[in-house]
Amino acid sequence: MAEAPRDAHAIHSWHAHVYFDPDNRAPALALREQIGARFPAAVLGRWHAVPVGPHPAAMYQIAFPNALFPSLVPFIALNRQGLTVLVHPESGRPRADHAQHALWMGAVLPLKTDILPEVETPA
Numbered sequence: 001m002a003e004a005p006r007d008a009h010a011i012h013s014w015h016a017h018v019y020f021d022p023d024n025r026a027p028a029l030a031l032r033e034q035i036g037a038r039f040p041a042a043v044l045g046r047w048h049a050v051p052v053g054p055h056p057a058a059m060y061q062i063a064f065p066n067a068l069f070p071s072l073v074p075f076i077a078l079n080r081q082g083l084t085v086l087v088h089p090e091s092g093r094p095r096a097d098h099a100q101h102a103l104w105m106g107a108v109l110p111l112k113t114d115i116l117p118e119v120e121t122p123a
Contacts, residue, residue, distance in 0.1 A: 011089040014069055016062040016076060017055060019084045019109065027081040032060060034079060039072050041065060054098060054112040057084075073103075080105055092120045 045061030
């Protein structure tokens with residue numbers, strides 16, 4: 001039996017993960033700087049030079065509120081310079097948010113979603 005539809009209000013924020021390797025580190029850094037300058041409400045996460053968590057490649061994360069989605073995601077789409085970017089909602093269901101509700105720009109990378117919890121535990 002299919003799950004009941006979820007309301008979009010379940011999404012409390014978004015994450016974008018910008019992947020890079022030694023060959024495209026400069027465009028990744030340029031995109032990060034552009035986002036930081038244009039979108040002060042976005043939170044730029046740490047620069048991970050090696051794969052971390054479910055991510056199969058070096059990356060950095062951008063956390064942003066729902067209100068930024070209509071401007072930040074198109075900005076990333078137009079300025080990613082061939083970089084692969086994963087955009088996913090934060091709805092309290094980390095595994096589904098990364099695996100089922102994700103938006104990809106560029107190649108779809110194989111995430112290790114089995115290490116993510118089904119449901120977020122409150123802090």
